[in-house]
Amino acid sequence: MADRIKHLPPYLFAAIDKMKQEAIRQGKDIINLGVGDPDLPTPAPIIHRLQKAAEDPRNHQYPSYEGMLPFRKAVSNWYKRRFNVTLDPESEVLTLIGSKEGIGHFPLAFINPGDVALMTSPGYPVYHAGTLFAGGKSYFIPLKAERGFLPDLASIPTEVAKAAKILFINSPNNPTAATADRGFFSAVVEFAKRYNIIVAHDAAYSEMFYDGKRPPSFLEVEGAKEVGVEFHSLSKTYNMTGWRIGFVVGNREVLAGLGKIKSNLDSGVFQAVQEAGIAALEMEDSVVETIRKIYQERRDTLIPGLQKLGFKVTPPPASFYVWIPTPAGIASADFTALLLSKTAIVTTPGKGFGDAGEGYIRMTLTVGTERLEEALDRMEKSGIRG
Structure with missing residues (x-):
């Protein structure tokens, strides 16, 4: 081993x-x-779209590495509708084989051996695993009840922040369910600019909210696209965990780095599943x-x-x-x-x-x-x- x-x-x-x-x-x-x-x-319309698309021989060949442009356009339209965030579907949207795959591969594009990635504890285990695979070191920011389970960026030692390349954040949070507001995201942008850190926001649960209180997107905050990206998944929102389709959006240079890793390690998402993803993203709320x-x-x-x-x-x-x-x-x-x-x-x-x-x-x-x-x-x- x-x-x-x-x-x-x-x-x-x-x-x-x-x-x-x-x-x-x-x-x-x-x-x-x-x-x-x-x-x-x-939901049935998604299944029906898959059934029809699976019968089309054009979908039986290799898909494009970055994902079908119609799917990426559907993502950009969804972001505009949900968060009023404008994305260029050609350069600011990348299709993933589920957000877990993208998050796991992400450090390979930016972490050299010995580099630091910042992440929360408790947190989704893949942030740490991906960092280990890249030869990096994980620095864990404890989530405490008295802070509403939001990370205290000010608690990170200056020398650690200077050595860091990536900051993983997650709202709504798994496992605590804590939800960040725009003020927290603005502080993240400021922190990332100060230390030249890439922000990787995991937003897989953004649509699972209650009492009408919709969590914001990280990209809604001014300057966010300059410093980071946001991972998303169709798994939780549309009950598609087994379908393995997600996407990451935001900074085009960061996406290009991840895209280079993916083009060498996978061959994209089956186009019929991407067609089903389009049906999902175009559904009524x-x-x-x-x-x-x-x-x-x-x-x-x-x-x-x-x-x-x-x-x-x-x-x-x-x-x-x-x-x-x-x-x-x-x-x-x-x-x-x-x-x-x-x-x-x-x-x-x-x-x-x-x-x-x-x-x-x-x-x-x-x-x-x-x-x-x-x-x-x-x-x-x-x-x-x-």
Whole structure:
């Protein structure tokens, strides 16, 4: 094994899936609140567009590396409609095989061995993994409850900031569900300009919001396009996790760097899937609003139930994740194991998202309200309390 493999931590969700499969083999009725994989079906118009496009022989050959121009135009139109952000589809939009792929490849374009990438703890594990693959060093900015789980840029030592090449940020945040405002993004732009850092904003959950409070795009803020890019995915918004299509938008020079990596490592997204992506991006927002209402109903079922059991948890403003403090004195991995053994509920230990995630577990809203009620009932009957 290469050293980069030896030093790579086990991928969190693969480990959780292994635990789940073992419990299933034992005959347990699993309630899976571990991985954020929507249980709702992909909207029918998207499926129908794929079916038609798959029958077209022109889509059976290699796609373009940067993605079909019609798809990139659909992305730019969606950004204009959703965020009032203007993008050049030819140079400021790049198609991805899901945002995970783009994020994982991103450090290869900009990190030399020994360079620093800034990222949050807790945070999506791929930021760190991609940095390790590029030979870089990860500097973790702890997310704390007293700051609303937003990173404190002022806490980063000057020498670390000067050595940094990339700053990964994520709003709405996975796993905490914290949502940044324009003021925070403006501070990020100022920080990036001061230290000549590329900002990589992961906005995969921007459309999963509640109570009508839409999170802003990083690119809405003045100067953002000068310093960074924004990753997006169709996976969560349109229940397309298995379809593997996403995009990244913003600074054209940064996109050109990532594009050079991708042209050497992959051959693009199947054009029929890109056609389906166009159908998704052109859908009326009422379709996504229906999905949001389902998740909000689930949120409003789970949160009061957890509070009744003594857990100090607040309703997430966005995403479909609930960030829950563990009972006093119980480590996150131990509490995850306890829930699995006593209630057959799969959750995610906060420590798996980074050291600063210790003391929390993450639950998802990707099961129906009846199963959430069943989970709460199992916890109560098992004597599990916050």
